[in-house]
Amino acid sequence: MELQEAKKQFIAAWGSFGSNWGINRTMAQIHALLLVSADPISAESIMEALNISRGNANMNIRELINWGLVERVVQAGERREFFIAEKDIWVVARTIMRERKKRELEPMLRFLDSVKNVEGGGNEKEIAVFTNTVEGIRKFGGQANQSLESLLKAEENWFVSSLIKLIR
Amino acid sequence: MELQEAKKQFIAAWGSFGSNWGINRTMAQIHALLLVSADPISAESIMEALNISRGNANMNIRELINWGLVERVVQAGERREFFIAEKDIWVVARTIMRERKKRELEPMLRFLDSVKNVEGGGNEKEIAVFTNTVEGIRKFGGQANQSLESLLKAEENWFVSSLIKLIR
DNA sequence: TTTTTCTTTCAGAAAATACTGAAAGATTAA
DNA sequence: TTAATCTTTCAGTATTTTCTGAAAGAAAAA
Numbered sequence: 341m342e343l344q345e346a347k348k349q350f351i352a353a354w355g356s357f358g359s360n361w362g363i364n365r366t367m368a369q370i371h372a373l374l375l376v377s378a379d380p381i382s383a384e385s386i387m388e389a390l391n392i393s394r395g396n397a398n399m400n401i402r403e404l405i406n407w408g409l410v411e412r413v414v415q416a417g418e419r420r421e422f423f424i425a426e427k428d429i430w431v432v433a434r435t436i437m438r439e440r441k442k443r444e445l446e447p448m449l450r451f452l453d454s455v456k457n458v459e460g461g462g463n464e465k466e467i468a469v470f471t472n473t474v475e476g477i478r479k480f481g482g483q484a485n486q487s488l489e490s491l492l493k494a495e496e497n498w499f500v501s502s503l504i505k506l507i508r
Numbered sequence: 509m510e511l512q513e514a515k516k517q518f519i520a521a522w523g524s525f526g527s528n529w530g531i532n533r534t535m536a537q538i539h540a541l542l543l544v545s546a547d548p549i550s551a552e553s554i555m556e557a558l559n560i561s562r563g564n565a566n567m568n569i570r571e572l573i574n575w576g577l578v579e580r581v582v583q584a585g586e587r588r589e590f591f592i593a594e595k596d597i598w599v600v601a602r603t604i605m606r607e608r609k610k611r612e613l614e615p616m617l618r619f620l621d622s623v624k625n626v627e628g629g630g631n632e633k634e635i636a637v638f639t640n641t642v643e644g645i646r647k648f649g650g651q652a653n654q655s656l657e658s659l660l661k662a663e664e665n666w667f668v669s670s671l672i673k674l675i676r
Numbered sequence: 677t678t679t680t681t682c683t684t685t686c687a688g689a690a691a692a693t694a695c696t697g698a699a700a701g702a703t704t705a706a
Numbered sequence: 707t708t709a710a711t712c713t714t715t716c717a718g719t720a721t722t723t724t725c726t727g728a729a730a731g732a733a734a735a736a
Contacts, residue, residue: 343635346626350642353619360530360612364694378637383713393696398714400694419704420712427637429644444528451521458514467511469546469595474518476597532724551683561726566684587734588682679736685729692723701714706707 347376351390366392367400371409371425380413380422408435434492441488445481452478515544519558534560535568539577539593548581548590576603602660609656613649620646 351372358368369390374381381389387397401423404410409432413422426432456474460467519540526536537558542549549557555565569591572578577600581590594600624642628635 341623341626343626343628343631343638346623347638349619349623350638353616353623357612357616362528362530366694375641376638378631378634394713395697395715396695402714427641427644429641429648433648444525448521448525451517455509455514455517455521458509458511460511463511463546466546470511470515470518470544473543473595473597476595480597480601534724562683563685563727564725567725570684587680677736679734681734682732684731686726687728688726690723690725693721695720696718697716699715701712703712704710706709 347373350376364400366390366396367403370397370400371404374404374410374423374425375427377424380415380424382420382422384420386423407439437488438492441485441492445485445488449478449481449485452481515541518544532568534558534564535571538565538568539572542572542578542591542593543595545592548583548592550588550590552588554591575607605656606660609653609660613653613656617646617649617653620649 351369354372354375355365355369358371359365370386373386373389383394383397383401386392386401387394390397401410404425405412410423410425413424415422426435452474456471456478458467458470519537522540522543523533523537526539527533538554541554541557551562551565551569554560554569555562558565569578572593573580578591578593581592583590594603620642624639624646626635626638
């Protein structure tokens with residue numbers, strides 16, 4: 341397959357993949373474009389490559405920067421800003437895990453904590469089911485949280501670290 | 509907190525949590541409602557509890573059944589259908605993992621495979637970057653796929669199985 | 677068979693989300 | 707300072723997604 345065609349397909353695929361995971365298509369496409377670009381790219385080029393407006397490009401680039409997936413780079417003698425994405429997929433994955441953990445998992449755990457004690461007007465069975473379900477989710481989520489924590493601090497953990505080296 | 513209020517909050521939270529993960533709010537809410545219900549519920553009750561239309565309820569229930577998260581149950585002497593959700597969160601998590609693996613991860617891996625060999629009109633550096641990125645993702649995804657496979661077949665794998673027992 | 681009760685479908689409506697483009701804001705150069 | 711170049715913002719628009727409700731379909735009861 342020819343390079344430009346392959347890139348195009350990759351960008352499209354990454355875009356639709358992203359939208360399955362709560363990430364908007366354009367953001368995923370910009371990320372994909374940067375992932376397969378050898379050199380830093382200007383906002384202008386991104387707009388052209390993906391056929392999107394200035395505002396759209398700006399917004400989604402900013403969001404990618406917020407996520408820590410993309411960086412601004414200043415090129416010598418250039419006034420414009422350029423953008424580049426982290427290409428080590430392990431670093432990318434860890435960045436995403438860290439962010440989602442912080443933005444979603446932890447708030448959810450706090451919420452479950454706040455809702456775990458219910459007093460009931462009589463119906464003991466209903467209360468038991470509610471409490472058990474919430475407790476189950478809390479346990480599971482807490483475990484996931486800890487596992488992620490270990491994974492993200494892998495350097496400090498010889499066991500996880502060696503597991504990762506094995507598969508990397 | 510009072511049970512009904514707690515349920516309500518749980519349903520709302522689960523709904524907005526779901527939408528961060530590409531699952532529509534109503535579907536997640538129906539799932540939540542069933543998760544915290546002691547007994548099977550009719551379509552009618554779901555419509556009332558969540559204030560949604562018949563069509564909407566029907567569609568999202570069907571989708572939950574497709575995912576394997578919800579089951580129809582027939583109650584003796586009742587003509588209507590009732591619905592119930594699996595409550596063991598580990599089973600729920602495994603069901604979701606299995607489905608997403610099948611629906612998203614595996615197709616993505618097949619796609620990456622199809623796009624890994626690019627021939628280039630000259631620009632070797634560009635080709636190298638593309639190839640490396642795609643290969644990195646492929647490796648990572650393949651590894652994730654295998655790990656999930658092991659997890660899902662945990663019964664057959666003493667090591668994973670014992671890990672899970674530890675934390676369960 | 678006809679009636680009743682429940683389920684499914686789907687065209688159109690509503691709501692949510694994403695995008696555009698022009699204008700304002702910044703920053704550097706002249 | 708003024709001009710030139712680039713970035714950011716945001717009100718309005720477009721697109722996508724989700725939902726409604728009425729009608730058709732199915733299955734059991736009469």
